[in-house]
Amino acid sequence: MTTNNKTSKGVLVDLTRCIGCRGCQIACKSWNERSTKDTVMSGVFTNPPKLNSETYTHINYIEQPQDSGQAWHFVKDQCMHCKDPACVSACPVNALEKTSTGPVVYHYSRCIGCRYCMIACPFQIPKYEWEKALTPWVQKCTFCSERIANELVPACIKVCPTQVMHYGTLEEVLREAKKRQQDSPGRYHDRIYGEKEAGGTAWVYLSSVPFEQLGFNVNIPDVQLPSLTWASLNKIPATVGGFVVALSLIAWFRNRGSKGEQSAQGKEK
Amino acid sequence: MATVKEYYQSQPRGMKILFALVGIGLLTILVRLATGLGATTNLSDDVPWGLWIAVDVLCGVALAAGGFSVAAAVYIFNMKKYRPIVRPAVLTAFIGYLVVVFGLFVDIGKPFSFWHPLVMWNYHSIMFEIVWCITLYTAVLALEFAPAFLERFKWEKTLNVLKKFIYPLVIAGIVLSYLHQSSLGALFLIVPQKLNHLWYSPIIPQLFFLSAIALGLAMVSLESIMGSRVFKREYEMGILQGLTKGVAIVLAIYLVVKIADLAVRGSLPLVFTSGAASFFFITEMLVGVLIPLALFARKQTRESVNGILTASSFVIVGIVMNRFNANFFTQAGTGTFYFPAILEFLVTIGLISLAILLYRLAVTYLPVFPEAERT
Numbered sequence: 001m002t003t004n005n006k007t008s009k010g011v012l013v014d015l016t017r018c019i020g021c022r023g024c025q026i027a028c029k030s031w032n033e034r035s036t037k038d039t040v041m042s043g044v045f046t047n048p049p050k051l052n053s054e055t056y057t058h059i060n061y062i063e064q065p066q067d068s069g070q071a072w073h074f075v076k077d078q079c080m081h082c083k084d085p086a087c088v089s090a091c092p093v094n095a096l097e098k099t100s101t102g103p104v105v106y107h108y109s110r111c112i113g114c115r116y117c118m119i120a121c122p123f124q125i126p127k128y129e130w131e132k133a134l135t136p137w138v139q140k141c142t143f144c145s146e147r148i149a150n151e152l153v154p155a156c157i158k159v160c161p162t163q164v165m166h167y168g169t170l171e172e173v174l175r176e177a178k179k180r181q182q183d184s185p186g187r188y189h190d191r192i193y194g195e196k197e198a199g200g201t202a203w204v205y206l207s208s209v210p211f212e213q214l215g216f217n218v219n220i221p222d223v224q225l226p227s228l229t230w231a232s233l234n235k236i237p238a239t240v241g242g243f244v245v246a247l248s249l250i251a252w253f254r255n256r257g258s259k260g261e262q263s264a265q266g267k268e269k
Numbered sequence: 270m271a272t273v274k275e276y277y278q279s280q281p282r283g284m285k286i287l288f289a290l291v292g293i294g295l296l297t298i299l300v301r302l303a304t305g306l307g308a309t310t311n312l313s314d315d316v317p318w319g320l321w322i323a324v325d326v327l328c329g330v331a332l333a334a335g336g337f338s339v340a341a342a343v344y345i346f347n348m349k350k351y352r353p354i355v356r357p358a359v360l361t362a363f364i365g366y367l368v369v370v371f372g373l374f375v376d377i378g379k380p381f382s383f384w385h386p387l388v389m390w391n392y393h394s395i396m397f398e399i400v401w402c403i404t405l406y407t408a409v410l411a412l413e414f415a416p417a418f419l420e421r422f423k424w425e426k427t428l429n430v431l432k433k434f435i436y437p438l439v440i441a442g443i444v445l446s447y448l449h450q451s452s453l454g455a456l457f458l459i460v461p462q463k464l465n466h467l468w469y470s471p472i473i474p475q476l477f478f479l480s481a482i483a484l485g486l487a488m489v490s491l492e493s494i495m496g497s498r499v500f501k502r503e504y505e506m507g508i509l510q511g512l513t514k515g516v517a518i519v520l521a522i523y524l525v526v527k528i529a530d531l532a533v534r535g536s537l538p539l540v541f542t543s544g545a546a547s548f549f550f551i552t553e554m555l556v557g558v559l560i561p562l563a564l565f566a567r568k569q570t571r572e573s574v575n576g577i578l579t580a581s582s583f584v585i586v587g588i589v590m591n592r593f594n595a596n597f598f599t600q601a602g603t604g605t606f607y608f609p610a611i612l613e614f615l616v617t618i619g620l621i622s623l624a625i626l627l628y629r630l631a632v633t634y635l636p637v638f639p640e641a642e643r644t
């Protein structure tokens with residue numbers, strides 16, 4: 001199910017360029033017609049404090065003590081549009097779909113609301129409309145799939161004043177990330193977050209500091225997560241066959257000679 | 270014919286309480302349908318699976334494992350001794366599954382789309398496998414239990430047709446149970462970085478299956494004892510001791526596999542180094558496996574009804590804890606603390622009461638315990 005780096009679009013998020021203006025957050029809301037939620041003071045510098053069903057992308061403010069005083073880091077959050085997404089494999093009804101151009105999109109009319117996608121996603125991305133009584137939907141970044149289909153860049157990328165995001169085919173995006181690392185030695189931490197995580201994602205990050213300091217989960221294995229459940233699912237036919245044969249043989253062997261007795265017992269009951 | 274009111278008044282206190290709890294539970298379910306999950310539960314984006322998934326689904330299914338285990342013993346392995354408990358065990362499983370279906374209906378965000386997985390197929394999804402297992406196995410259980418109804422209403426012809434298919438039915442039931450019990454474990458295969466490796470393992474599906482058998486058999490013992498008490502029948506010591514032996518053997522296998530699995534993956538140190546997870550893991554293993562095994566090892570336990578009752582209860586509580594832990598620690602990473610809302614408890618308590626009530630009604634009005642019928 002993995003998409004091809006040549007056909008898939010990708011985005012490089014260069015965190016060293018972000019000034020924390022949150023224009024992307026607003027552009028996303030306006031393009032996707034997202035509303036707001038009641039929030040309370042939560043001790044962090046942004047509001048809402050994290051992604052929710054009305055907020056597909058969000059800038060995290062991270063304050064870091066340094067020798068020369070404080071350093072601020074701004075981290076854009078949104079769906080990573082994994083190449084082989086855990087959420088897509090988890091969904092029983094194909095409500096989530098990985099498109100060949102990169103976006104992972106959601107078909108609300110199929111969804112049953114089991115929320116297994118939320119459990120499965122390694123990046124804690126899908127959010128739920130808990131407040132709705134009977135037709136809550138899963139909500140997450142769409143990678144502006146309609147814009148992409150019409151050859152427009154995603155809304156957040158279009159609006160960003162400092163060109164934090166570099167948009168192109170995933171192949172080209174990864175090349176650009178490596179090029180930046182080579183061209184400016186010392187500016188970047190050597191990891192490209194998303195290059196390998198969960199088998200690779202269409203959105204990848206560059207940062208000046210190790211990613212764990214910015215709240216990224218660095219424990220996500222490099223394997224394509226759906227392969228882990230598929231290893232169990234693909235054994236079903238053999239298991240069923242094996243069980244049926246083995247049980248039939250045992251039943252025949254253990255019950256041989258007691259046929260008459262069985263039916264006699266059956267009648268008596 | 271007695272009116273509903275007279276019927277209710279003629280019932281013992283315990284039954285009245287059950288009726289009340291079921292009523293409250295059903296009302297709460299109406300509230301949930303009217304107002305949504307956000308208003309009725311403490312679930313959130315950080316903890317999307319709570320009490321209902323843990324108890325109503327993960328535990329409900331596991332508790333039903335007695336049904337296929339006993340059916341396998343009697344029909345496949347021809348252990349005739351256990352024939353009298355086939356029906357109660359199948360009944361438990363059937364009711365268990367009805368409750369699971371009901372619980373899932375309440376828990377999923379769009380209850381009236383529950384049928385989607387039957388027509389929209391993603392065979393890459395464990396959840397898809399689970400929905401199919403529930404559907405098919407509930408049907409198989411209905412057919413396995415149908416003879417009780419057919420005998421009661423004397424539909425001899427249908428009964429005889431059904432009896433011809435008992436072996437295929439039992440085999441289908443075992444296969445579906447294996448798939449279903451193991452798929453509940455397989456749900457967690459996709460979260461290697463979330464679930465602590467005390468529980469996470471490539472063989473978590475098989476571990477779920479093994480522990481479900483122990484739990485299921487312990488449940489059958491418990492029911493058999495309770496049944497004897499309520500209906501003032503003799504204890505079926507032969508059967509109870511056999512079941513107990515079964516539970517002990519399965520638990521011993523589970524223990525060995527569990528330790529070997531931890532050792533092979535180099536995860537044994539986690540038993541002591543994972544903080545809260547270690548504490549819950551050790552508690553679960555003590556309550557569900559080690560204490561019962563120690564109890565079963567003593568002759569006094571195996572020969573006394575109370576001993577069997579105590580040890581079986583430990584098994585049930587311990588393995589229920591295991592399901593809770595797997596669900597809870599998968600979602601612990603976000604640091605959000607989840608404790609179920611009162612309404613969540615009311616639904617779960619209502620569903621459990623419904624199960625007991627249905628069981629009680631079935632054993633009263635249908636030929637579930639064969640000998641009791643004959644006397």
Ligand code: SF4
Nearest residue numbers: 079080082085087121
């Ligand atoms: S980040 Fe999560 S929601 Fe987005 S595609 Fe990957 S698994 Fe799905």
Ligand code: SF4
Nearest residue numbers: 091111112114115117
């Ligand atoms: S909540 Fe909806 S989208 Fe998510 S896995 Fe379940 S059915 Fe699929």
